[in-house]
Amino acid sequence: MGDYQIPSKIQRLYEDIRPEQLRYHQRRVAVRKEFTFDAAHHLHLYEGxxxxxxxxxxxxxxxxxxxxxxxxxCMDFSELKAIYENAIARRLDHRYLNEILPPMNTSAENMIVWMWEQLETQLQAGGWKERGIRLEELCLHETPTSSAILKREWMESHAK
Known part of the structure; x- marks a missing residue:
């Protein structure tokens, strides 16, 4: 049945691996997690x-x-989930976005910048930025085939 083998032994900390071996490198890497929320909205000055x-x-x-x-x-996925829940989900899930968001057209292009600002605030408040964690990219899908993307370098280049 192929080359599959059942492990003969489970690796144990302090017996088979030392704590100083757990970090393999000191390079910057990215982690990504996806979330869903449901919300209603409409667009102004839009034909369609x-x-x-x-x-x-x-x-x-x-x-x-x-x-x-x-x-x-870098960051446990459960910690990233908690940041998302506090910054985005508890405010937008099952809500009417035109009523909740600041005065703006609730396009994906506008919403993604607002979301970036909220997530940045959560990262700062949680001490993540002090630890070198930074927001790199957001991708907001409105439908399975339509999305807006925002990258750190775009946010930083506009601030200068």
Missing amino acids: KCQSLHGHTYRLAITVSGVPDERGL
Whole structure:
């Protein structure tokens, strides 16, 4: 049945591997996690279906980067989930976006910049930025085939 083998022994910390071996490198790497939320909105000064109130199951992919800690992790996926929940989900999930977001057309292009700002605030408040964790990219899908993308270098180049 092929080359599959059942491990004869489970690796044990302090017996088979030492704590100082857990971090393999000290290079910046990125981790990415995707989330979904449901919300309704409509667009102003728009000719087409999106001028009417409608809803989406949005999918947001968040990419952060950092140098792994002594365990070999930049940020645990559960920590990234908590940041997303606080910054985005609890505010937007199952809501009418035109009522919740600042005065703006609730296009994916506008929403993604607002989301970036909220996530940056959470990273700062949680001490992540002090540890070298930075937001690298967001990808907001409005539908399975339509999305907006925002990258760190674009946000930084506009600030200068």
